[in-house]
Amino acid sequence: MSNILLSNLIKIRWIAIFGQLIAILFVYFILKINIFLIPCIFALITSVSVNFYSYFLQKKKNNISDKQAFFFLLYDTIQLSVLLYLTGGIINPFIILIIAPIIISATYLVAIWTILLSLLSITLIFTLNYFYIPLEWNEAIIIPRTYQIGLLLSLLIAIIFIAVYVYLFATSARKISDALSETKLQLSNQKKITEVGSLSAAAVHELSTPLNTIFLVLNDFLKDKKLIKNLDVLEDIELLKSEAERCKNILLKLSKNPQNLKDNFLKKVKISDIVKINFEKFNTNKILKINTNNHVEKEIIFKDEIMYAVGNLIQNAIIYSEKFVFVDIKINTNIYNIIISDDGPGFPKDIIEKLGQPYVSKNKKGLGLGIFISKNLIEGLNGEIFFNNSKNNKAVVEINLNINKL
Numbered sequence: 217m218s219n220i221l222l223s224n225l226i227k228i229r230w231i232a233i234f235g236q237l238i239a240i241l242f243v244y245f246i247l248k249i250n251i252f253l254i255p256c257i258f259a260l261i262t263s264v265s266v267n268f269y270s271y272f273l274q275k276k277k278n279n280i281s282d283k284q285a286f287f288f289l290l291y292d293t294i295q296l297s298v299l300l301y302l303t304g305g306i307i308n309p310f311i312i313l314i315i316a317p318i319i320i321s322a323t324y325l326v327a328i329w330t331i332l333l334s335l336l337s338i339t340l341i342f343t344l345n346y347f348y349i350p351l352e353w354n355e356a357i358i359i360p361r362t363y364q365i366g367l368l369l370s371l372l373i374a375i376i377f378i379a380v381y382v383y384l385f386a387t388s389a390r391k392i393s394d395a396l397s398e399t400k401l402q403l404s405n406q407k408k409i410t411e412v413g414s415l416s417a418a419a420v421h422e423l424s425t426p427l428n429t430i431f432l433v434l435n436d437f438l439k440d441k442k443l444i445k446n447l448d449v450l451e452d453i454e455l456l457k458s459e460a461e462r463c464k465n466i467l468l469k470l471s472k473n474p475q476n477l478k479d480n481f482l483k484k485v486k487i488s489d490i491v492k493i494n495f496e497k498f499n500t501n502k503i504l505k506i507n508t509n510n511h512v513e514k515e516i517i518f519k520d521e522i523m524y525a526v527g528n529l530i531q532n533a534i535i536y537s538e539k540f541v542f543v544d545i546k547i548n549t550n551i552y553n554i555i556i557s558d559d560g561p562g563f564p565k566d567i568i569e570k571l572g573q574p575y576v577s578k579n580k581k582g583l584g585l586g587i588f589i590s591k592n593l594i595e596g597l598n599g600e601i602f603f604n605n606s607k608n609n610k611a612v613v614e615i616n617l618n619i620n621k622l
Contacts, residue, residue, distance in 0.1 A: 220285045220324045222274045226267055229292065233263050236299060239310070243303070250352040252302050259298050266291060286329040289317040293333065297340040305348025306341065306367060307359060314341065314371075315378055322382035334379045341371050423467060430460050484515035487526070487554060491543050494527040498534050504541050511547045516622045525593040528586040529556050529613050536560035536611065552617040562605040571603040597622060 240256045243249045293314060300308050314337055321330040345368050434457045437443055444450045488506050495504045533541045537558035544555040563571065572591040594601045600616040
């Protein structure tokens with residue numbers, strides 16, 4: 217499915233139809249240039265028919281596939297070429313408009329459709345250079361052959377250059393847009409995880425008191441000799457106690473969940489605690505070494521952005537480390553300096569300068585969005601993040617966070 221809305225193509229085609237009609241009538245009636253008026257009007261009526269057909273398609277589905285969009289743009293290119301054939305060919309100043317469908321294709325469609333449309337446009341321009349109905353002017357116009365060839369080459373170069381130029385920039389923009397959407401989704405998921413953790417912590421806190429009361433009452437029942445003489449009542453009491461014991465175990469598991477920082481979102485935490493939580497979450501058999509450089513850590517307000525950004529980087533370090541993950545934490549005035557490194561192979565030289573861009577990965581297993589998301593989350597908090605290799609070629613990620621801006 218393309219990003220092109222059929223309604224937009226319809227609007228653009230209406231503009232083209234009215235523009236072409238005005239140009240044709242102006243040339244024929246005002247400038248008194250003898251052109252084939254009926255065939256030109258017929259070409260416009262064909263476009264009107266296509267637009268009405270498009271209108272009925274739009275009622276069913278406004279989003280169209282890449283293939284459908286290509287054929288609509290293909291028609292627009294051919295229709296314009298027919299009008300150019302009837303009105304002077306390549307020397308018609310409106311020849312430049314043949315580039316418009318290519319720009320739309322390069323912006324929104326995959327490369328293959330843009331290549332096909334560009335090849336067709338080039339073929340049509342070559343054809344119009346040799347086969348066309350010349351305009352009958354009142355005065356002679358002599359166009360040097362060299363100039364005509366130059367005009368032809370300029371159009372061909374313009375088509376190729378604009379198609380490549382627009383496609384590269386549009387592809388980059390689409391990647392960034394998709395990656396930012398993924399960032400928002402991941403952050404939203406992180407917030408939900410935090411909410412669940414907070415709710416479970418609150419549930420443990422709130423339910424522990426009534427559960428203890430239930431145990432006290434059940435124990436009193438078991439001490440009552442009159443009650444326990446009735447076997448049916450005794451069975452019910454023991455069943456209630458076993459179910460209460462089960463609830464107690466469930467709450468105990470919830471209380472041990474590392475996601476449950478506290479039930480207060482405004483709780484202040486240390487960066488080292490966030491590092492430990494994420495290391496426990498992703499670690500299997502690696503060893504974490506944290507160095508706080510004898511600084512007394514300043515606490516910051518817990519934010520999901522920091523939790524998820526640091527979590528991504530810690531997870532990467534765990535994946536690529538041999539045995540150890542190192543986290544060095546320094547505090548310079550109001551700047552939290554966090555350096556995450558590992559004893560793995562380091563960042564490959566061919567991607568180190570691209571780190572932080574979407575879809576750049578050390579391997580082909582992931583989408584290459586983890587570091588991009590972390591970078592955007594850190595920078596969204598007015599922080600800085602840098603990627604490099606150490607002297608012994610080990611991966612190093614450095615984060616600077618201004619405590620006053622968190």
